Every structure is written in C-alpha cells, then in structure tokens.
Amino acid sequence: MEVKFLDYTLRVGGEAGQGLQTIGGALAKIFSRKGYHVFTHQDYMSRIRGGHNYYQIRFSDRQVMASKEAVDILLALDRNTIEIHKNSVKDGGFILYDSESIKKKFEGPQFIDIPFRKIALDIGKNSVMANTVATGAVLGLLDLGLDVLNGILRMTFEEKGEEITEKNIACAEAGYNYAHSNCTRCEAFGIPEPESRKLLLIDGVRAIGMGALMSGCMFYSAYPMSPSTGILNYLASRAEEYGLVIEQAEDEISAVNMAIGASFAGVRSMTGTSGGGFSLMEEGLSLAGMTETPLVVAEMQRPGPATGLPTRTEQGDLLFVLHAGHGEFPRVIFEPGTPEQAFYLTNKAFELAEKYQIPVFILSDQYLGESEWTFENFDLKRLIYNDYRIREKDLEGAEGYKRYRYTDTGISPLAIPGEAGKHIVVADSDEHDEEGHIIEDAETRIKMVQKRLLKKLPQIKKEIETPLLYGDSSPEIVLVGHGSTYGVMKEIVDIYSKDRKIAMMHFSQIYPFPELDRFDYIKLFKNANLVISIENNASGQFAKLMRTETGFEFTHQILKYDGRPFTIENLKEEIDAFL
C-alpha cells in the first residue's frame, strides 16, 4: 500500500530588499515549531535592492532534504515573480499576490488576490506591515493558526514597543482571515495535524558555527565573503554569551594568519571564507602545515573562477582545497552532506586538527550553507573534546621542552607559550630542528618531513570513516556523490527504491580518501550495472579524485554547473536518461 505523505512547497519571490528572508525565515520557523519537517533553500542575486530573489520552503510530515521545482503555494511580492514562476505552480496550487501593489490583476483559479498593502495601511497604519499581512495570509490559507507567528512577532518587535507589536499582530490576523475566507479550495490542502514534536531548524553555516562553538573554538577571524559570512555572523552573535574573540580581519591573508597566531598561543581557532578568499589564504595554510599549528578552515564554495557567481552554489573547489598551499604537509577535508553532519564533522575537524597539529577543512557550499533543515535533535554526547595542549603541570620534571621533538607518532608535544612554566616555545616557518630553530642540513630535513608528514599520515587515514551507503545493500544502480548533494540523492533513492535495487554512496570524509580495508566500495561499484557520479561542478573533480585514489573510473557522470543546486525533478530527469 502506498502511503501518501504530506509534502508541500512554498516559494516566496520578490526583489532584494522586499523582506523575503524575513518572511521565509518566519514561515520556516512556524512550520518547524508546528512539528512539520522543513527544508529551505535560497536563490538570490548579488545585490542589495531589486532583481529577483526567492526563498523556498518545503514542509512535510517526514524529513525532507532537497528542493522541488513544482510549487504548491507561490507568494509573489512583485509582478516579476508571477511571470517567472507561475508555470511552476501545480494545477491545484495557489498564487498569493496583491494586484494593487503590483498594478496587475491576474485571472485564473490559482490566483488569490489579497490587498496586503491596503490591509497594512488600514490596520497597521504603515505599508511596511504588508509583509506581516502576507505571512498571516499564507498561514490562513493553510489554516495553521497564528499562535507561533504571534510569538515571533512579539520577539521581533519587542524593542520597537507595544504599539508596533500589536499592530503587526493585528495585521497578521487580518491577512490570515482574508486568505482563509477568500480561499474556496483550501480544504484541498487537507493539512493533517503533525505529530507533536520539537524540531530544531538549522542551516549549514550555523551548524558549522555551533559545531565550532561546542568544540571549544574561542577565536574566529575572517574577512566577510558570501557564503561564509553566516559563520562569522553566528559566532559574533554568540561571542558575548560564550566569551569568544571574533576579529574581522583586513583581508583573508590576515584572517588565516590571525587564526594561526591565536592557535599557536593556545586557543582553538578557526577561519572561514569562500574560494576567492581561500586563494589568499594558501600561504597561511602552508604555514600551519610547516609550524604544525592546529587550524580549522571552513571553505564555503561558490561558483568561480574569480568573483564568479557570488550568491550561488558549486562544488568547484574540491581539488583546489586538496592541493592548496605550497609544499607537502598532511591535511584533512570533510564535506558534510547535511547540517547535522556539518555539526559533527566540525567537531571532528577540531579534534583532528588538535590531535595531529594539522589544518583541517570543512568544505561546503552556498546551497548547504544557507539551506535550513529540521532535525529531532543533535546528540551532544557524540561530541569529542580532548585537550592536547601541554601546560606547566604536564611538563613537571621535564628536562628541556622541544616543540618539534621527534616521536614515534610524529606528534610532538604542543605547549602553550607562557602557560608552560619556564619552558620556551619556538615555532618556525623555515625548516627547523627539534627546538624549532632554522636549519638547512639534509639529515634534519628528512627527519622533519618524516615526522610532520609521513609518520602522521597513516594514523590520520585511520580516523577517516567509510562512505555512507544508503538504500539497497547490493545495488544495481549506485548514485555516488559528496557534500551537499546528499539530500537530493537520498530522496531520489527513496523514489526509485520501490521498483529498483538502488543505493546512494555518499562521501563526507573526503580526504585522506577512505581506504577500502573496512568497506570495499569499489567492489560494490563493480558489482552494479550502473554507477553514476553526481557533482555540482563542470569537470567531475570527485570522479578524478576517485580515479587517482582507487583507479576506479566512472562511466556515467551527471554534472551541474549553472550555479544552482540539483532539484529532485532535474536530477531524476538526468538519471532517467541513463535508465
């Protein structure tokens, strides 16, 4: 028996500056507080005013993790939105708009004309409240009640005083009632009451930020750059409460060198940027490698080269991050597929950075970074925190401390300058001896490369988890992907799994590349009829990496490089072409 799930898509479109994020953000929060699972994604232009942007919310009674093209409700704040998106609206769907504001009347069963602006002026005495009316109207259409929205309005307008708050609440109610009584077909939605449950709603950048916070990161330096700025903003908003130091650097070169300086001084540190900024950080990355200073870097990809498409998405920097920085030194790259993975992998990034004294990357992109997902909970017991820093008490009775002491593991004691009694900590970007002083002799050079790189690598490799297999355990069709394509691939597997033996192989711990001894995924690929590599880039960077690391060559690839994420429909269409 086929179980039909509730699964609706709401798209809010308009110009930059019209408050799409505020409306979309509020609605996403309302749905999740009501107990619905939510997935949001943002499509916007690199401008402060004008243009065309949209904020899409998918909500359901089960977890949703990708966007759909087909829309159930379109909330149009300008005429352009209707022109662009009306064909995406399903037959039974609705288009909410205000004909008076956009100066055009549309005919058809889908259109519900609501005087957002007039209601705002009549009731709120201010046209600014039109967005509150519109938000109320969406809820009225869905018959979802106003309780959560009223709570959000009270919080949002608390500082502006009682009068403004009450006017907004009245506007929301008027919008709600108008939509509710003017929508003749709304029972078609038949929204069932969701389970009573608490869901957390979080996007990728905040998940990374909270992961850092809960890993003991106390120093974050960055230069603002979309789409990494969300990490900076989140951590800055928590700085006072949790005692962090946040520094907006003068450029990315400074940002990475600051993170290294703070880490050298004993504080868990992180920097974040996008591809262009990371290009500037490369020498600093190499410095972290040479000085063996723990460093976590979030690289939130957007389409390049150069300035590229600043507000859009791509997985185009994988091989760049893998090869960035001159010289040879170990590194780890994580590419989370969900905000939940981003949270735990950021924690693991700090653990490995501190344990092995290496740079570790969280590689993500605009799509995951700015998409909100719902989860039942994050289990804080899964978080790892080991303090690898050496202090005075750890060095009691020790003879001379040597920052780069040769050890069996290649890992030298990492003392904190000034907190290690009278011991002296010396770090050097030149090749150096055990004490940290500049040398040029070949023998020391060889021993240091062995210590820094060759001895650590096999241990680091063992830390890497195998890729995630989802779906059939001996599949005929395998979808292979990495990072932010997780959600769309997983939903596609669910769609096909009714009549096909299909699975997804998702890589989130990308480098060192997962070894085959614990899970021979290559064997699984070879036993399948069709193995498709799916990537949000033009050259199939992961497929190249797979070939380099394992010799396996994908015969089928789906590559998307229009700066937009895969949607369920367009990925399915591409896969169908191979079937």
Add this chain to the structure above:
Amino acid sequence: MPSFEDYEGQVPAWCPGCGNFQILSTIKQALAELGIEPWEVLVVSGIGQAGKLPHYIKCHTFNGLHGRTLPVATAAKLANHSLHVIAVAGDGDCYAEGGNHFLHAIRRNPNISLFVHNNQIYGLTKGQASPTSAKRTYTQAQPFGYLSHPFNPLSLAISQDCSFVARGFAGDQEHLKELMKAAITHRGFSLLDILQPCVTFNKVNTFKWYRDRIYRLEDDYDPYNRIKAFERSLEWGDKIPSGIFYKKDKETLEEMVPTISEMPLVRKKFSVEALKHEIESFY
C-alpha cells in the same frame, strides 16, 4: 631578575658588521633591564634578515611568513594578553609585503611593540630597493633607479593617530635601549622604526651616513602634539631626528574586548555542558 645572558639564543648568521647585531643585543638588554623573563615574552617575526632574529634570542618565538608578522602577533596577544608581544620586521617585510597589516595594526591598537629594522634595502634577496629606499636608488632590479617615492612610516603612523611612534638608530644603542623600553612598557601599539646600515647591499646609507645626520629630539620636545610630531616626522635629509615623535593614550584592542577582561582567553576552561542550552535557540 633576568640577565642579558638569559636571553642568549643561537649564533646569528648575519653579515659581519650588520646593524642587526646592535639591535639584537639592545633588545636583550632592554628586556633584562625591564625585569621581563624570557617565558613572559613572545617575539613574532616574518621573513628577511630581521625575520631571523627570533632564532638569536631565547624566549617564545614565532617566525612566520614574509609580511604577516602583525596578524600573528595581534592574534597571539588577543589569545594571551599576559604575554609581552614584540613584532620584529624588516622594511620590506613590514612596509611592502605587510603594508596592509601595518595600517590596520595601527588602527586596532593592540598592546604590542613593532620593531622595524629599516636598512632601506632588501638584504635576504640580495640588494633590491625597499619601500624606504631613496628615489633613484640603482640596484640590479631597478635599472633606471628606484622610481617610487620613499615610504615614510612615521608620518603615516602619526597621520593615523598611532599610539606610539618612535625612531631609533642601531648605532646609538643607549638611546635605542631607552626607546625599546619605552615602547615595550607603552600601553598600546608602538612603532619603533630602527635605522640601520646594510653593510653588504646599501653602500650609501652607511653607519657614517647615519651618524652624520641623526640627532635626538630635544629634551623639551612634546610627543603629545600630533601636528608638531607630523612636521618633525617629515624631516629627512641632512638632519634626521630620532626619539619618541608621538604618543597618544588610548584604549588598547584587548581592553576593548569584553570577553577577555577577566582573564586571558587561553586560560578559559571549556566544557560542552556550559553550552548545552545553545541548541535550544534553534528550536
């Protein structure tokens, strides 16, 4: 009390007769006389002949990248403001490669001291012009002479209201030591530009050239007068003033960050328990 010998590092690999030797021994003297122990000091450097100084002094040191001395030093100070942090750089290191960081360190005003070994030439890369080289300086890389106008670090710093601006001379160690002590004990970002000859590559600005020109600012000179300080910073030619040009009392970066007012960041204990409720903000 620490002694000069407590700061003894490795044997320097500088050219015989280099002004760096005087600067190095003066730093050690200044630190010893201030009663600062080697484990209370962090010296951060970049790359260049000055950048090698950390290896020749015994204290915490971080010898980083060319030009990037100040970001590392600033962040280390934010992470542990109980350390005395001294940034050591050359004229190419600080004023060319690291020019942007120099500007912004002045603006941030961390309580660190910046000692710039200014020999008006590139030493490590063997003799190219530096930002402070005189116009029409001829080098292998400047066949028509250096065509840029020389950079005036003091004027720039004063124009940006830098908290402490001074010039010393490697050949006047007594004076240099007092300037270093003043810079280290100054509350705020202190720039000490130290003129020194490069005996190998700069045949013009020799010890004698400097000795013939350098004089100390008058005893009654008022370093709190910004306009006068700017005027004096423009003096360069037959007469070159040395001393503390400008001082301004202002809040330091660390003082303005409320989260480190009670203790250095590095001493804060972390427990995930204390953050448990953070997750509630996402429901």
